[in-house]
Amino acid sequence: MAVDQEKLQQFMGRMVGEFGAVASAALIVLGDKLGIYRAMAGQGAMTSADLAKSTGLTERYLREWLAAQAAAGFVEYNPAKLTYELPAEQALCFADDTSPVFIPGFFQVCESMFRDLPVIEDAFRSGKGVGWHEHSHALFHGTERFFRPGYAANLVNAWIPALDGVDEKLKAGASVADVGCGHGASTVLMAQAYPKSTFVGFDYHEPSIRFARAAAEKAGVADRIKFEVAAAKDYPGHDYQLVTFFDCLHDMGDPIGAAAHVHQSLKPDGTWMIVEPFANDLTEDNLNPVGRIFYAASTLICTPASLSQDGQMGLGAQAGEARLKDVVSKGGFSHFRRATETPFNLVLEARP
Incomplete structure (x- = not known):
């Protein structure tokens, strides 16, 4: 094969950026776990010694970490004063877990990807699946921390109001099943917003259900949420006015069977809300930065999960x-529409 040297050099220049991105991911996880970003947020310019004093961490390690963050453009460096500063914009991304742009959860998911490579x-090689429960714990915590900011920003303010009549039902008092609830972030947010409604979160992963129960207690909504271990095809209940699936339908081995179970669990006038990663129908239309992220996650997490199930x-x-x-x-629903969308999500509405 003939090699175009100019194209080769351009590609290698791009790969240098990729090297830095991958290496920086581990440092982001470290900065999040050690509380370094939080210690810098709102503090203005700091030397590595200042940061060591406020965090109790070793100055020499912090000095190197800070230089890497400055090289990445995550913090600002003042060479005259030897100080580093976390700008307000980056603080929203790295240090505030209530922010809609909080991102360390994604890098926790990436940590799991590397841990689970074997x-x-x-x-x-075998064609076998890899169940959700077989992954590193970093995946469970990272997924909740990654998706929660987006849910907090959109779920109550935009997604539920985009469904026909659902917001009004929830305000008046309705019965809701949140299937594949994981750590319960979506369930808790809905319970906080709709105090007259009752919620049940279902997930087959028992450790996640235990975490969700604790989260509901901490949020003060345990009186109107129950969390139970159950799969999407056999969760109990037959009179739900709303069933929600957040970023989980595609993970199921038998999504048609899950759809059929949702159909029989809803009231005749009930609604199924399905939130899925944003995607166009054709592969070539997903070859973009967002599709790149989701195809990678799908290769390492989502598709293996589906292939592990019936x-x-x-x-x-x-x-x-x-x-x-x-x-x-095929699950029995006659009404289906795209209710709304974000750059990262499709929000779909199905009714019997």
């Missing part, structure tokens, strides 16, 4: 609206 490598449909995180509509329709 089992994924084996799955590539059905093994393997929808993947970039299934797209047309394939999701087919799943929902």
